[in-house]
Amino acid sequence: MASVLGTSATAILASRPFTSPTPKPSVSTLTLTPGQGNGRKFYGGIGIHSKRGRSQFHVAITNVATDINSAELAQKLAAKESQRPVYPFPAIVGQDEMKLCLLLNVIDPKIGGVMIMGDRGTGKSTTVRSLVDLLPEIKVVARDPYNSDPEDPESMGMEVRESIMKGEKLPTVLAKINMVDLPLGATEDRVCGTIDIEKALTEGVKAFEPGLLAKANRGILYVDEVNLLDDHLVDVLLDSAASGWNTVEREGISISHPARFILIGSGNPEEGELRPQLLDRFGMHAQVGTVRDAELRVKIVEERARFDRNPKEFRHSYKAEQEKLQQQISAARSSLSSVQIDHDLKVKISKVCSELNVDGLRGDIVTNRAAKALASLKRRDKVTAEDIATVIPNCLRHRLRKDPLESIDSGLLVIEKFYEVFS
Structure with a gap:
């Protein structure tokens, strides 16, 4: 669990003080269930x-x-x-x-x-x-109030940064x-x-x-x-x-x-x-x-009642699914850096943003990132048009200029423009 910082972190600070390290990719398994939302294909x-x-x-x-x-750590575990x-x-x-x-x-x-x-x-x-x-758990410098990353100067507190520059060894823990x-x-x-x-x-x-x-x-x-x-x-x-x-x-x-x-x-x-x-x-x-389906509403009510009666037993019944989802997230975070998106798809994303008159470039950047994250979650190393269709309404909907005379939902405007460009 614990490790010690060596001279490698010092070298990072001396040469490139504001450069984040590239995460190491890894591979794991994943199972996803297709879904729909708001009545549109790929939405969800x-x-x-x-x-x-x-x-x-x-x-x-x-x-x-x-x-x-150590005493406070024990108290925290007991409190948990x-x-x-x-x-x-x-x-x-x-x-x-x-x-x-x-x-x-x-x-x-x-x-x-x-x-x-x-x-x-x-x-x-x-x-x-x-x-x-x-x-997930992340590596932090022990007893640091800022959760400093021992390998990323951008996420270090000033005290940790100065200590590493002096060549001091700092203990790290997973938190x-x-x-x-x-x-x-x-x-x-x-x-x-x-x-x-x-x-x-x-x-x-x-x-x-x-x-x-x-x-x-x-x-x-x-x-x-x-x-x-x-x-x-x-x-x-x-x-x-x-x-x-x-x-x-x-x-x-x-x-x-x-x-x-x-x-x-x-x-x-x-x-x-x-x-x-x-x-x-x-x-x-x-x-x-609000959920409109009566059967689904009944299921939600029953699940909530079961949780209120015995929270620990209810959580235990979902333990396997919870652990499986944790493993999927961990695998996706590890393999994210290896996911690629074709230049043609990037051009089409920017074309959608341009034709929707989206201000700035945040929409383009976020859509590219979200599509890669989804592909990683699905355990793929390449982004598809379906990945983009799934995330682009959520990335652009709130960036469209408001038109008081427009009755159509902004998310629908985005998805319509998507199909127009990607067809």
């Missing part, structure tokens, strides 16, 4: 920086963060056993479009997150929180990817972190207590009812999502740390629209609706 597809302050003191960097020692059970992901009935978008972002976090919009009571929050058990909930009433200090000014003035150190953005680095940041989020917190998220870094400045003291996370938001469109600047930061957009 699965069944399941530190700056020196302007102070006269000689400043050294320290962190006021909880060190994870007694914590409230989470509804298993494979037990979610229907909503294939939302589940697919979440899985693709776990496979390739660079897709940029998911915005889930839909009716009340359609399982948006339940599905997102059930994703926790599926998140689950974090999922952090951002409450609507959270203060900016709670989100960004706080600097202890009194300690800085009396002891001459930058005493920093990391916030939620530090905890979410290399993980998932989930905002329920994101369309009700205060504007100042939206600005903070926009800045961190764009730069991958969070900077806190107080009284001439400045501290920065990496904040690269998958942003997942959910909300009800009836409660208000999302600012276009924030909406564009989400890689994919999933639209969910």
